[in-house]
Amino acid sequence: MLRVIARMNIGGPAHHVSMLSGRLDPDRFQTLLVHGRIASGEGSFEQLAEREGCTVEGVAGLGPEIRPLSDLRALVGLIGVVHRFRPHIVHTHTAKAGLLGRLAAVLGPGPRPIIVHTYHGHVLEGYFGRGTTAIYRFLERRLATVSDCLIGVSRATVDDLVRLGVADGERFRMIPIGLDLERFRQPDLEAAAALRRECGAGEQDVLAACVGRLVPIKRVDLVLRAIAEARRQAAPLRLVVAGDGERRGELDGLTARLGLRDVVTFLGYVLDSSSVAAAADIAILASDNEGTPVALIEAAAAGRPAVATAVGGVPEVVVPGAGMLAPRGDYAALADALVRLARDAPLRTRMGARAREHVLRKFSIERLLSDVERLYEELFARSRDT
Numbered sequence: 001m002l003r004v005i006a007r008m009n010i011g012g013p014a015h016h017v018s019m020l021s022g023r024l025d026p027d028r029f030q031t032l033l034v035h036g037r038i039a040s041g042e043g044s045f046e047q048l049a050e051r052e053g054c055t056v057e058g059v060a061g062l063g064p065e066i067r068p069l070s071d072l073r074a075l076v077g078l079i080g081v082v083h084r085f086r087p088h089i090v091h092t093h094t095a096k097a098g099l100l101g102r103l104a105a106v107l108g109p110g111p112r113p114i115i116v117h118t119y120h121g122h123v124l125e126g127y128f129g130r131g132t133t134a135i136y137r138f139l140e141r142r143l144a145t146v147s148d149c150l151i152g153v154s155r156a157t158v159d160d161l162v163r164l165g166v167a168d169g170e171r172f173r174m175i176p177i178g179l180d181l182e183r184f185r186q187p188d189l190e191a192a193a194a195l196r197r198e199c200g201a202g203e204q205d206v207l208a209a210c211v212g213r214l215v216p217i218k219r220v221d222l223v224l225r226a227i228a229e230a231r232r233q234a235a236p237l238r239l240v241v242a243g244d245g246e247r248r249g250e251l252d253g254l255t256a257r258l259g260l261r262d263v264v265t266f267l268g269y270v271l272d273s274s275s276v277a278a279a280a281d282i283a284i285l286a287s288d289n290e291g292t293p294v295a296l297i298e299a300a301a302a303g304r305p306a307v308a309t310a311v312g313g314v315p316e317v318v319v320p321g322a323g324m325l326a327p328r329g330d331y332a333a334l335a336d337a338l339v340r341l342a343r344d345a346p347l348r349t350r351m352g353a354r355a356r357e358h359v360l361r362k363f364s365i366e367r368l369l370s371d372v373e374r375l376y377e378e379l380f381a382r383s384r385d386t
Helices: 012-023 046-051 068-085 095-107 130-144 155-163 189-198 220-232 248-257 274-279 294-301 331-342 345-362 365-385
Strands: 002-007 032-036 055-058 089-093 114-119 149-152 172-174 206-211 237-242 264-268 282-285 306-309 323-326
Touching: 002 012, 002 068, 002 095, 012 032, 012 046, 012 089, 012 365, 032 068, 032 095, 046 055, 068 095, 089 095, 095 114, 095 130, 114 155, 114 365, 149 155, 149 365, 155 172, 189 274, 206 220, 206 274, 206 294, 206 331, 220 237, 220 248, 220 282, 220 331, 237 274, 248 264, 274 294, 282 294, 282 331, 294 306, 294 345, 306 331, 323 331, 331 345
Parallel strands: 002 032, 002 089, 032 055, 089 114, 114 149, 149 172, 206 237, 206 282, 237 264, 282 306, 306 323
Antiparallel strands: none
């Protein structure tokens, strides 16, 4: 098994590949996890991969940005890995790794391996200008023709890719992500209490938690505006933000302009977010697009309801009774949901219990490993028949 991801930054895809690479049955699957560099200012999940027992290798030049010379260098490096490792399966994750990793599988020497690509979301709509988007769509359609299986982590992701003409629906398999949720079910309560004190949250305060990269697509500015509006309605809300990124300075400034300095705490990157989930009363996410929101799954495993925008795979996590959804970009609707939950502790408890029951059933690591092993067995059987 050769698994390729563009970078091991803190986030859902890197968490996903660490779990898969480290926990597939070692008697049946020998896995090499190959990755590129993280961007400046990003936190790294390389330590998580090491803790999971992954065999990890870096490839020079591989990264998420479009850099022709670096991309060519990465492609040559990946072809070299294919030549040396001789994988039976090449499984790529994220857009750039999907492009270069699949090309390397096709161009590498020897018999062509089985090629699988997982879409943890996509960048084919709403990320770039018209010309760049058209190029990305063309490339994805061509790469789909050499892929033995395409995986979407949510039904919304698969539906989007079919609508955008990447491939027909029968070419896709929907396999939700799986996470090790045990530490969220049984968190360190002392650490959670210490974090509430750090945030200035007393017994009567309701602490909302926003976990994620501080980048434009996550719309943390809307979270801040929603908190400000909810407090204007006298809701006893505080906010903790776990994450960092290019928008940190801008968000600090907005926090000051909204008069929220005393009620918002920025933690920076947090490698183990279980204490954040346990300390919070509500999880909040205002993204413009999401594949599958790992932070909401983790908060749900801790029994916390969510307030989130209804985009991408979010409604597959925040099901009816497990939280409240708002339209994309609508901070007033987010604020209304926050106010309702902040004022109704029994409702938070009921929604949190429903959220936990749902995610433990649908997003467990055991289910993910079973689904992926079954898929690999099916693809192996199909390759032998042909």
